[in-house]
Amino acid sequence: MTPTRIPLAGRLPSDRWRRWDVVLWLAPVAAYFAFPAHRVLGSQVIITAIFALSLDVVLGYAGIVSLGHAAFFGLGAYTAGILAHHGWGEPITGLLCASVVAAVVGFATSFLVVRGAQLVQLVITLGVAQMLKEAANKAGALTGGVDGLSDVTMWRVLGMFGFDLAGKTAYVYCGAVALLVFLLVRRVVSSPFGLSLRAIHEGAARMPALGAPVRRRLIAAFTLSAALAGIAGGLLAQTTQFVALEVLDLSRSASVLIMLVLGGAGRIYGAFVGAGLFMLMQDFLARRDPVYWQLWIGGLLVLVVLIGRGGVLGLAETWRDRLAQRRSR
Amino acid sequence: MFASFLTVLFDGVAYGSLLFVISVGMSVTMGLMRFINLAHGAFAMFGGYAAYVLIRRWNVPFLAVLPIVLVGFAGIGAVLERLLYRWVSRTRPLDQVLFTIGLAFIATGVATYVWGPSQRTIALPAVLTGQLHVLGIDLGVYRLFLIATVIAITWALHALIERTRFGAQLRAAVDQPEAGAGLGIPVDRVFTVSFALGSGLAAVGGVLGVDVIGLDPNFTFRYMVYFLLVVVVGGQGSIVGSAIAAIALGVFDVVGKYYLPSIGAFLIYALMVVLLLVFPYGLIRRGR
Numbered sequence: 001m002t003p004t005r006i007p008l009a010g011r012l013p014s015d016r017w018r019r020w021d022v023v024l025w026l027a028p029v030a031a032y033f034a035f036p037a038h039r040v041l042g043s044q045v046i047i048t049a050i051f052a053l054s055l056d057v058v059l060g061y062a063g064i065v066s067l068g069h070a071a072f073f074g075l076g077a078y079t080a081g082i083l084a085h086h087g088w089g090e091p092i093t094g095l096l097c098a099s100v101v102a103a104v105v106g107f108a109t110s111f112l113v114v115r116g117a118q119l120v121q122l123v124i125t126l127g128v129a130q131m132l133k134e135a136a137n138k139a140g141a142l143t144g145g146v147d148g149l150s151d152v153t154m155w156r157v158l159g160m161f162g163f164d165l166a167g168k169t170a171y172v173y174c175g176a177v178a179l180l181v182f183l184l185v186r187r188v189v190s191s192p193f194g195l196s197l198r199a200i201h202e203g204a205a206r207m208p209a210l211g212a213p214v215r216r217r218l219i220a221a222f223t224l225s226a227a228l229a230g231i232a233g234g235l236l237a238q239t240t241q242f243v244a245l246e247v248l249d250l251s252r253s254a255s256v257l258i259m260l261v262l263g264g265a266g267r268i269y270g271a272f273v274g275a276g277l278f279m280l281m282q283d284f285l286a287r288r289d290p291v292y293w294q295l296w297i298g299g300l301l302v303l304v305v306l307i308g309r310g311g312v313l314g315l316a317e318t319w320r321d322r323l324a325q326r327r328s329r
Numbered sequence: 330m331f332a333s334f335l336t337v338l339f340d341g342v343a344y345g346s347l348l349f350v351i352s353v354g355m356s357v358t359m360g361l362m363r364f365i366n367l368a369h370g371a372f373a374m375f376g377g378y379a380a381y382v383l384i385r386r387w388n389v390p391f392l393a394v395l396p397i398v399l400v401g402f403a404g405i406g407a408v409l410e411r412l413l414y415r416w417v418s419r420t421r422p423l424d425q426v427l428f429t430i431g432l433a434f435i436a437t438g439v440a441t442y443v444w445g446p447s448q449r450t451i452a453l454p455a456v457l458t459g460q461l462h463v464l465g466i467d468l469g470v471y472r473l474f475l476i477a478t479v480i481a482i483t484w485a486l487h488a489l490i491e492r493t494r495f496g497a498q499l500r501a502a503v504d505q506p507e508a509g510a511g512l513g514i515p516v517d518r519v520f521t522v523s524f525a526l527g528s529g530l531a532a533v534g535g536v537l538g539v540d541v542i543g544l545d546p547n548f549t550f551r552y553m554v555y556f557l558l559v560v561v562v563g564g565q566g567s568i569v570g571s572a573i574a575a576i577a578l579g580v581f582d583v584v585g586k587y588y589l590p591s592i593g594a595f596l597i598y599a600l601m602v603v604l605l606l607v608f609p610y611g612l613i614r615r616g617r
Contacts, residue, residue, distance in 0.1 A: 059423075065422065065423050065426070112602065115609060118423070119359075119561065120605060122426065123557055124602065124605060127558070127598045127602050130594070135595055250554070257427070258430075261423075292438070293438075294435070294437050294438035295434070298433070298436075298437075298438060299431070299435065302428055302432065302435075304427065304431075305420065305424045305427050305431070306428075
């Protein structure tokens, strides 16, 4: 008997390039030329977007709540920073090291994280991040402690492009890394592995019956996510040539969570939309008055939860579906 | 040496009992409704500010402030529960976390706007200041008062929960909400009352804590982790578990910072991770 082919192709996620993808990826290129004075802010947005994308792998796809993702961001930042501080300023190998260190700690942490309910996940990730922050604070000889790690001198990217004050190299470097990370994440989430993560998210109890090793899949997802967060952290250290203790802050973990949910978790562009909106709003509002910024962000969070799930992209999808329905009538 | 250790231990117990009063309400609401309220510390913070205003502006005596704050914030808690929390507690844990972090941000912003970013202090009555020397140990009078107050509150809570009809309903609702409702227990009302009580107690804890853990707009976020640790390590919904966890956390934090300043707060987070590894559902597991 030949197995029947099920026409699933239309519903399976695909990582093929569509017209939309090209348009969306041309936006940062256009921004580079359109806002030459804001390239430094631009690279910050890109770095934050990579960080949010790393959280999306665990939160949006695997359904693990992490309130301590700054732990891996900070590990990456300190790894890249300390390497350059001690004379190894080669950016790409530095970034790889940052990613590996974050992945190793993420792997170790994942065993604690995947066993509990969401509340326990929340507390464990939070606790690990706080622990690392205390460790970085106390290990002043290595990390610079409260004063931060300065004297981070970077070599030229690929031996050709030196980091400049206007942030041209940093912007392009961050953009290229973001594209690579995006391609990797999209490949992963549209693979059978990514599908199984979504399935675990929706019904972890049923997955063993389908032969999926839930624990191992979640551990793999968490480790991958930590590795990507480490890359984002490493980029921040390399482009700002400084590592502050606040890379490990609870507020960083919280704000990346906010961005992702604002943009739309579990949607590949949600991280980019959320990080962009959030960072631009922060730049615009916090410069006027940090007190109002806290009120804004608080109100925004309450609204995001009240209005519904899926964030900005979720809303856009709802409208698109409604339009399509009206047309088909 | 030993005497100074006892003094440090005493400070740790005082700190831990403070953590207990503030977080016990959070533990009950988590156990009862599976509701994660990260903004719980805001009740404590605004309790502290209310005391600041009452004492500085209206010259209310410190001891009279405590019952006023308890009743006032219980009322505010009841209203908020009816308006906001009732709705939020039906959503997913992630939504609850985001929503209550949002409330914590708003609380921080409001506090900064009204009272400014700096530390605020309240004047304690002369009776409660100074030191007692007992068997060579230095005991702060205020910390003794703090521990005595917390013991009184704990005893009252214990009596309320173990001896009264309301307590029986609360225990039943924590253990088996559906079955409890089926037996005619007004689970909704029980939840409102316990939420109100928890808010009031947190506010009282905030007042008591102004002299110990300080009062500034970042209070909610700075102690968010501590309150969460008490609740999760103690076991959601368990009052005894919360008390043990809070005292242990207070003692380890103070003793650790005093004797091992190079490790400092690292110790309590390590302790928490170990405890959660051994007891994934908290020290005392109630209900499901």
